[in-house]
Amino acid sequence: MIPDLDLQLQVVIKALKDTVMPAVDPAHRMAIEQLGLSIATLSMVRERLPLAGLREWQDLANAIALGRATVAEVSSAVLEQAIGDGAALLDEARPAPGARTAATRAVLSAVSMAVREADDGSETALMRTIVEASRPALDLARAWSKSAGFEPDPDEVPEVVALLTGTVGVQRTGVR
Amino acid sequence: MTSMAGLSDSDSRAEPDEAFIARIRAAYPVEAEIDRVLTRKLRGRGGPEYAPVSLDELVDGVAALIRADIGDRFSIRNPRWLAGGASKLQMAFDLDWAGKSGEGPFRTEPMVLRMEPPEAIVETSRLREFEILGVAGDVVPVPPCYWVDAEGGCLPHPALIYGFAAGTTKPAARPSTQVTGIGTNFGPELRQILAEQFVDHLAAIHTIDPARLATLQSFEQAEVGSNASVLRQIAWWRRVWDEDRPEELPLVDVAARWLIANAPPLDHVSLVHGDFRAGNFLFDEESRRITAWLDWELAVLGDRHQDLTWTTGVHFGHYHEDGQTFLASGLLPVEELHRRYKAAAGLSIDPVRLRYYRIFNDFTSCVHMLATAARVARGGKTHQDVVVGWLSMIGNVIAGKLRDSLAEVLR
Numbered sequence: 001m002i003p004d005l006d007l008q009l010q011v012v013i014k015a016l017k018d019t020v021m022p023a024v025d026p027a028h029r030m031a032i033e034q035l036g037l038s039i040a041t042l043s044m045v046r047e048r049l050p051l052a053g054l055r056e057w058q059d060l061a062n063a064i065a066l067g068r069a070t071v072a073e074v075s076s077a078v079l080e081q082a083i084g085d086g087a088a089l090l091d092e093a094r095p096a097p098g099a100r101t102a103a104t105r106a107v108l109s110a111v112s113m114a115v116r117e118a119d120d121g122s123e124t125a126l127m128r129t130i131v132e133a134s135r136p137a138l139d140l141a142r143a144w145s146k147s148a149g150f151e152p153d154p155d156e157v158p159e160v161v162a163l164l165t166g167t168v169g170v171q172r173t174g175v176r
Numbered sequence: 177m178t179s180m181a182g183l184s185d186s187d188s189r190a191e192p193d194e195a196f197i198a199r200i201r202a203a204y205p206v207e208a209e210i211d212r213v214l215t216r217k218l219r220g221r222g223g224p225e226y227a228p229v230s231l232d233e234l235v236d237g238v239a240a241l242i243r244a245d246i247g248d249r250f251s252i253r254n255p256r257w258l259a260g261g262a263s264k265l266q267m268a269f270d271l272d273w274a275g276k277s278g279e280g281p282f283r284t285e286p287m288v289l290r291m292e293p294p295e296a297i298v299e300t301s302r303l304r305e306f307e308i309l310g311v312a313g314d315v316v317p318v319p320p321c322y323w324v325d326a327e328g329g330c331l332p333h334p335a336l337i338y339g340f341a342a343g344t345t346k347p348a349a350r351p352s353t354q355v356t357g358i359g360t361n362f363g364p365e366l367r368q369i370l371a372e373q374f375v376d377h378l379a380a381i382h383t384i385d386p387a388r389l390a391t392l393q394s395f396e397q398a399e400v401g402s403n404a405s406v407l408r409q410i411a412w413w414r415r416v417w418d419e420d421r422p423e424e425l426p427l428v429d430v431a432a433r434w435l436i437a438n439a440p441p442l443d444h445v446s447l448v449h450g451d452f453r454a455g456n457f458l459f460d461e462e463s464r465r466i467t468a469w470l471d472w473e474l475a476v477l478g479d480r481h482q483d484l485t486w487t488t489g490v491h492f493g494h495y496h497e498d499g500q501t502f503l504a505s506g507l508l509p510v511e512e513l514h515r516r517y518k519a520a521a522g523l524s525i526d527p528v529r530l531r532y533y534r535i536f537n538d539f540t541s542c543v544h545m546l547a548t549a550a551r552v553a554r555g556g557k558t559h560q561d562v563v564v565g566w567l568s569m570i571g572n573v574i575a576g577k578l579r580d581s582l583a584e585v586l587r
Contacts, residue, residue, distance in 0.1 A: 131430060132583065
């Protein structure tokens with residue numbers, strides 16, 4: 001493919017590092033800081049770009065699993081509909097751009113609504129279920145961001161490739 | 177929480193109308209000054225992105241603000257940008273003047289203009305910050321505060337002007353690789369010296385005389401025996417979540433419900449800094465003295481345990497060279513911090529409240545990072561969107577910790 005997306009990012013990063021950064025006034029600390037973070041951001045995008053499609057799929061799968069755990073606790077027609085629509089998209093070979101992300105959001109929105117509307121008698125069991133069922137998505141988000149360096153103990157966060165390709169088993173279960 | 181692809185802003189939060197604003201204001205009862213600031217933010221949201229503002233424009237605004245107070249007997253020299261911090265625009269300058277009264281000797285004082293961008297990673301009140309600096313300065317070193325432009329009448333956006341405080345947030349020889357001083361490693365010798373001051377200052381802030389706190393006009397007062405102050409804060413951050421989130425995160429709703437149901441009454445009213453950590457104090461490398469505490473914009477009247485848990489947040493510290501011991505704010509182990517604090521403040525530390533405010537702080541941090549940071553960067557509303565976008569990833573770390581804490585309390 002020309003242009004190759006990875007190549008485009010590679011050459012931009014190189015230009016910023018090798019040519020632009022040395023030319024920036026070292027007294028302009030804000031410019032130095034933002035240029036450094038621009039390079040770091042582009043580098044992260046370059047790392048993650050090959051996984052973006054898998055991420056979209058897994059986010060939807062995780063949301064559906066969370067949704068199913070939720071409807072086991074509370075009745076919600078809106079949530080049932082969102083789960084059904086989302087599950088259909090998981091199987092599609094060529095979904096419309098953004099469709100899986102929109103479906104993920106629809107499920108999460110319905111789950112959040114269920115939390116907000118739960119009556120005082122039922123909310124603890126529901127909350128417990130949601131907290132537990134949120135783990136795969138939160139682990140994936142942390143793994144995705146790990147290279148930013150904010151994790152105090154990076155070894156406790158799985159590698160994102162493992163989570164997305166199923167070598168860490170929990171991510172691929174609970175979908176159906 | 178989900179991937180960054182397809183973050184569409186075709187929702188009502190991108191261009192809120194008056195019906196949306198009215199719904200939000202009615203749903204979340206917050207302090208009057210907080211309501212004013214957040215409502216102003218929403219009304220400006222559909223407006224233009226941040227446009228670079230020149231130093232000349234800021235100098236003109238500063239001059240107008242000062243002139244309105246003391247007349248023409250001053251001059252401004254050497255304006256320059258200051259870097260650091262995640263939310264505000266800062267310009268340093270030299271002010272030649274004879275003091276507020278105009279009767280002292282003519283002298284040069286270094287000053288800082290601290291101004292909001294159109295929207296920031298936290299939307300807060302310059303008026304509250306100005307008032308708090310006046311009170312906190314009684315007990316800890318803070319920059320002296322001179323002028324506030326609460327409504328952005330003279331400057332493009334609300335701002336305040338204070339004296340430039342000398343010092344650095346991190347040792348020159350051991351620079352942090354992160355922004356805003358997060359995770360700074362002070363080194364074994366320096367950290368011990370700073371730790372003592374750090375804890376003493378925290379204790380001093382928390383034990384300010386209630387009569388002095390009662391002079392804060394733009395703060396609703398808190399009361400011993402009541403949980404109203406923390407419930408107002410929960411409403412504040414629920415409102416911000418509702419205003420800013422690019423998408424739902426059910427965990428945040430679970431946290432909010434738990435916090436409301438378990439809100440503890442106050443046993444002592446403290447001035448709470450709200451962001452007390454390494455990165456928010458300056459120190460002199462030669463004397464090793466803390467010279468100023470900064471970033472008071474999240475200050476509230478409430479429970480000391482809020483600061484005690486914030487300052488020990490995992491994203492603000494790092495592990496000791498032994499690889500085993502976590503150092504709160506890169507300075508001292510948590511147990512040691514608590515021991516020293518109790519001795520200095522004469523106040524107890526309650527493990528139940530620590531657990532509560534750990535969850536509270538992680539809840540608010542999720543709002544900052546997973547809602548506001550994403551929203552303002554997407555809207556191009558700051559002078560440093562790339563910094564804000566980078567910092568938003570901390571939200572994923574914190575959400576994981578929040579989940580773990582909630583799993584424990586809901587067991």
